[in-house]
Amino acid sequence: MRTTDNNGGKSIDKFDSLNIADLSAIANRNLLDLQNENPDLFVFPHSFGKYQDHVENPHIFSLDNENLTTYNLMGFIGRNSTQLTISSRFAKDENNDYFLHYMLQKVFSINLLKFDQTPNKENIWDFLLYLFPYYLKKAYSQGIYKAYKKEEYNDTNVKGSIDVKRHILRNIPFTGKIAYTTREHSYNNNLTQLIRHTIEHIRTHPYGGGVLTGDSELRDIVSKFIFVTNKTYNGNSRQKVITANLKPVTHPYFIEYSALQKICLKILRHEKITFGKEKDKVYGLLFDGAWLWEEYLNTILKENFIHPENKTGKHRHYLFENNIQSIFPDFISKLEPKSVGDAKYIPLDRQQSYSENSEKATSIYYKTIAYMYRFNSKNGFLIFPRQDTSFFETYRIKETDGTLKKIGLAIPQTTENFKDYIKTMNFNEEELRQHLMTNKTPNSQQQFGVMAGDVVN
Numbered sequence: 001m002r003t004t005d006n007n008g009g010k011s012i013d014k015f016d017s018l019n020i021a022d023l024s025a026i027a028n029r030n031l032l033d034l035q036n037e038n039p040d041l042f043v044f045p046h047s048f049g050k051y052q053d054h055v056e057n058p059h060i061f062s063l064d065n066e067n068l069t070t071y072n073l074m075g076f077i078g079r080n081s082t083q084l085t086i087s088s089r090f091a092k093d094e095n096n097d098y099f100l101h102y103m104l105q106k107v108f109s110i111n112l113l114k115f116d117q118t119p120n121k122e123n124i125w126d127f128l129l130y131l132f133p134y135y136l137k138k139a140y141s142q143g144i145y146k147a148y149k150k151e152e153y154n155d156t157n158v159k160g161s162i163d164v165k166r167h168i169l170r171n172i173p174f175t176g177k178i179a180y181t182t183r184e185h186s187y188n189n190n191l192t193q194l195i196r197h198t199i200e201h202i203r204t205h206p207y208g209g210g211v212l213t214g215d216s217e218l219r220d221i222v223s224k225f226i227f228v229t230n231k232t233y234n235g236n237s238r239q240k241v242i243t244a245n246l247k248p249v250t251h252p253y254f255i256e257y258s259a260l261q262k263i264c265l266k267i268l269r270h271e272k273i274t275f276g277k278e279k280d281k282v283y284g285l286l287f288d289g290a291w292l293w294e295e296y297l298n299t300i301l302k303e304n305f306i307h308p309e310n311k312t313g314k315h316r317h318y319l320f321e322n323n324i325q326s327i328f329p330d331f332i333s334k335l336e337p338k339s340v341g342d343a344k345y346i347p348l349d350r351q352q353s354y355s356e357n358s359e360k361a362t363s364i365y366y367k368t369i370a371y372m373y374r375f376n377s378k379n380g381f382l383i384f385p386r387q388d389t390s391f392f393e394t395y396r397i398k399e400t401d402g403t404l405k406k407i408g409l410a411i412p413q414t415t416e417n418f419k420d421y422i423k424t425m426n427f428n429e430e431e432l433r434q435h436l437m438t439n440k441t442p443n444s445q446q447q448f449g450v451m452a453g454d455v456v457n
Contacts, residue, residue: 001082004089005074005289006346009067020063022082026282027063034060038282041077044131045259045291060286061086072345074100074292077284088289090385090411098421099385099411103296104287108134109214128267129202129211133218135263136195139256140221144228145249147189154179187228190244191261196229197238198264242268294330294343297383300429304437305331305341319374329371339436340371341381348384348406349391365404372402381405381436388413390428392435407432 001019003010012020026034035041060077061084062069074097076085090099104110110130139145152163154170160182167179199222202211212222245265249257298307308316308328317332319325333339344364364382372380378401386408393406410428415421 002085002087003068003070004087004091005070005072006089007068007070009069011066012063012068018080019082022079023061023063023068023084025079025280026077027061027068028059031058031060034282040281040283041286042284043073043286043288045288072289073286074289075284075286077282077286079282080280086286090387090413092413092415096418098415098418100287100292101418102421102425103292106299107292107295128263129205132198132202132260132263132267133211133214135256135260136221137218139254139260140224142254142256144187144224145189145191145251145254145257146185146187147191147251148183149186149189150181151184151186152179152181188231190241191249191257192225192229193233193237193241194245194261194264194268195225196233197235197241198267199225200235201268238268290343290345293345293385297331297343300433301331301436304335304433305333305339307331317374319370327371327374329368329375332375333436337379338375338377339379339381340368340375340377341383341436342368342371344382344384346384347386348382349386349393349408368404369397369402372404378402379405381407383407383409383432385409385411387411390431407435 001015031043035043059071060073061071070086074086074088076083078084087097088100091097108131154177156176156178158178158180160180163179163181170179171177199212213219242265245261249261251257307330316326316328319327329340330343331341368380368382380402382405388410390410391408395404397404409432412421412424415424
């Protein structure tokens with residue numbers, strides 16, 4: 001069964017009773033509860049909830065007697081023999097979800113030309129190999145993980161607890177050395193050893209040849225983890241290292257390592273998602289469209305805009321003096337005059353006005369205007385995906401010099417192949433960058449960019 005994200009409600013008339021029973025066990029359930037109960041359900045990002053807009057719903061989908069309603073999540077999910085694939089609403093057809101594949105390729109820096117969501121072709125575990133570099137980089141941005149580790153020594157520099165039993169075995173007759181143990185803060189620990197074992201596993205995988213050599217930054221990070229773990233690395237101790245990492249890491253600073261640890265364990269334990277082999281098992285791979293859209297926009301705007309990160313605190317700003325109330329606009333221009341913007345994975349060209357107390361108005365307009373005031377900016381913008389042609393609509397904030405722009409980036413719909421799709425997207429992205437940097441004020445509802453079927457040389 002297939003549908004799209006934010007489908008507004010799809011009739012369930014064609015579903016049989018078995019489908020309905022399986023889907024009902026997933027529908028209307030809190031996503032975090034589902035993940036905790038079903039370890040083979042993967043949702044990216046792991047901090048799901050930060051990026052929700054428009055439909056602030058913690059469910060994968062809702063189901064009533066007539067309709068199945070989806071939200072921002074894309075990918076696939078199943079239970080027993082029932083599987084539901086959720087394509088992006090910009091998919092050309094059910095077999096060519098170019099938009100989802102393109103964003104994944106940009107965000108994770110991988111080649112997804114042959115990625116397919118169908119169960120007979122998709123291998124989620126091979127796909128996790130390609131996600132590993134992304135999460136390794138995210139974790140390394142906080143430094144190499146350090147943890148206390150018990151070390152055993154036998155020398156003259158005693159600085160810990162004397163190990164009497166080991167001392168008698170090794171130092172009788174007495175030679176001047178003392179056997180002792182100490183607890184040290186070390187880069188060579190259970191978690192870094194897990195990462196090292198994962199690196200070595202990927203190196204031997206049939207499809208892993210280019211995974212760890214994608215760019216110089218990744219190669220440098222891999223070499224650092226190899227260096228700090230070389231002292232005690234042993235390929236035969238893999239199961240021991242896996243067992244030592246079954247308890248999730250909860251360090252208050254190294255928060256990015258939690259997701260990396262989970263992916264490493266899944267890769268090394270060779271656990272398979274089996275389609276319908278285990279009764280009542282919920283499995284799947286899902287991406288939050290709002291998160292993916294924001295991260296994708298960062299890949300094309302990062303040269304000119306700062307992208308604050310709520311989860312890591314990178315580029316944190318404050319609303320008030322004395323560092324009160326931290327804020328994280330999606331994008332802040334690096335140059336003056338300042339522009340601040342927000343990524344929205346919703347059809348803003350269809351939105352008009354909301355009631356005075358509407359939460360939608362608060363999340364869509366008011367937050368960005370507050371950021372404009374905070375950064376003394378007259379230029380605010382909201383970027384959203386739009387079918388076929390790009391779109392502009394400019395709002396002048398009453399009795400001020402400030403303007404808030406809605407910018408719709410054209411998402412091609414009729415390209416014949418993925419290669420042409422990429423070419424068209426690159427053209428539209430460049431026009432978006434040029435517009436943001438020149439701060440033009442187009443007429444209210446100006447369209448630009450290439451149509452999905454136009455040829456881009």
